[in-house]
Amino acid sequence: MISGEARELAQPLLSPLYYVERALSPYTEVEAAKGSNIASSVEELLQRNLSVLILADIGKLVSGSLESIESWVKRGGTLVRFAGPRLEKNGDRLLPAALRRGGRTLGGSLSWSTPQRLSPFENSSPFYGLKPPADVTVRRQVLTDPAAVRQAKVWARLKDGTPLVSAARRGDGWIVLFHITANSDWSSLPMSGLFVEMLRRITERSVTTPGAAKAAGRAQAPGDAAAQQTGLLAPREVLDGFGRLIAPSPAVAPIEAGKIDEAKPGPTRPPGYYGSASSARALNIIRARSVLEPLSPPSGRSRQIGYSELEAVQLKPMLLAAAFLLFLADMIIMLVFSAGGRLVSMIRRGAAATAPALLVLAIMAQSAGAQQSGTTTDAQALEATLSTRLAFVVTGDAEIDRVSLAGLSGLSRVLKARTAIEPAEPVGINVETDELAFYPLLYWPVRENANPLAEKTLAKIDAYMKQGGMIVFDTRDYQRTLPGGVGAQGPGATALSRLIGDLDIPPLEPVPENHVLTKAFYLLRNFPGRWDGGALWVEATPASEADKSARSRRTDGVSSLLITSNDFAAAWALDDRNRALFPVVPGGDIQREMAFRVGVNIVMYALTGNYKADQVHVPALLERLGQ
Known part of the structure; x- marks a missing residue:
């Protein structure tokens, strides 16, 4: 997730990405950009195996970031964008369709219109079956240019027929646009349970997509028939060594959908569930053709032991003995120095003579190192x-x-x-x-x-x-x-x-x-x-x-x-x-x-x-x- 605004740490309820993060975190792993530099954040996030990239109110991307995201989408990634004041003024080609400049305000003091409610979802929409609450209204939105409206599919509409969520295919991936902000500035949708279900269905349609252009495999949406043969199934839950289902680690690799029946479990592909929640597939250790055989007796010198708890090792006696030995060594050194002697005097005089020279050399080395390390910038x-x-x-x-x-x-x-x-x-x-x-x-x-x-x-x-x-x-x-x-x-x-x-x-x-x-x-x-x-x-x-x-x-x-x-x-x-x-x-x-x-x-x-x-x-x- 990347936002066009500075992240509001003091008032998180007002942050553009607060509601998105709360909606998705129970169901998937969420990574938010750590800095305010959009170009470096895009480069950093695309290095990971992302399923969905969310941009909140980013109007115009610099060309390098735009090309990287576009390439990632064409390989199967899902880009979700939210509108805002910046996107309302400037847009780029990473949109389902071109937008009209300026937004549309509903229910203002100088407007005849009232805030609009959501229309029921159509059969072709991924949100079909969800019921829009009556208390969810939209006060402001960005509009699609009428000349380009046929380029996009409308997944959600308002009562007056204007689009609320539009989407378009780009290569093997999708570009999805919410025509409202990600927070409650323009609509009450982000504060509703419907918002959670809409984002969840979008993420379930997506598939993990490698960030590098040379990555193998072409990601497809799980609902696409082609994805069942050539798409990548992202790990959902895997078994640990004790047979418990846990969340997969970043080292777990996705599996091609057409090869999951022949795939063998291993360190990078542990047994468990792969794919989206609606169409998850299991990678099992035991197959239909697996034959269970008893272990052969061990050869050579061996012995049989059972499971037993390891006893704690008491370190206290060893630490006390080491402290006592150090105390004795300190006493001996003090006695040698206090007794005096010719050898001790020579050692002292040699140390006194070499100490200033060593000190001067240390200072010179430190000064030279400081000049080479660039303390001028500091x-x-x-x-x-x-x-x-x-x-x-x-x-x-x-x-x-x-x-x-x-x-x-x-x-x-x-x-x-x-x-x-x-x-x-x-x-x-x-x-x-x-x-x-x-x-x-x-x-x-x-x-x-x-x-x-x-x-x-x-x-x-x-x-x-x-x-x-x-x-x-x-x-x-x-x-x-x-x-x-x-x-x-x-x-x-x-x-x-x-x-x-x-x-x-x-x-x-x-x-x-x-x-x-x-x-x-x-x-x-x-x-x-x-x-x-x-x-x-x-x-x-x-x-x-x-x-x-x-x-x-x-x-x-x-x-x-x-x-x-x-x-x-x-x-x-x-x-x-x-x-x-x-x-x-x-x-x-x-x-x-x-x-x-x-x-x-x-x-x-x-x-x-x-x-x-x-x-x-x-x-x-x-x-x-x-x-």
């Missing part, structure tokens, strides 16, 4: 941890990096003079090699000739933003955009799209009038830099209260992504005498002051979250607005 990590620092991404262009360093240095001086924040000197980082978790805010100037990032780097950036980090992308090209039209883009916007095109980013919007950024420290209406007029883009405010609550739990309501074209760093850049390095257009010194206020608000926003959105600050804000 020192940098310690410095970044002990003090708050603003960081910028090194682009490789000396002029752009010089402006970024000067701009963040100027902003750091303003923060020291006007706020309680005392940042240390800013640093430049390499996003491919350096650790990002030490820095709460990254300023990223975008080069016009920027190359696309590697998949590993995109996964690293995605994990950083989902764990609370903030990145400010500055295209610095407002003065070069074509006039006329909201959709006009400069070369920097094209470079940004090329740079992070495969990144799973949330929906964006210009900063709303009542956004926390407008009041984090200063009261602001616009966000100028060296240029004035470009919009500052942030994560779009979720439409439903449930989505707002989920975002607040994940990142304290803070947008993980800011995009501007106003060239903030050039407006903040100061020399050693606090003199501006670049002119600002068209507002001059007043515009530069507003740019510094924008920088202060961004840093406060990154460090304090939605603190200023609390209602307790409303009287103070109203008083300042009146002034």
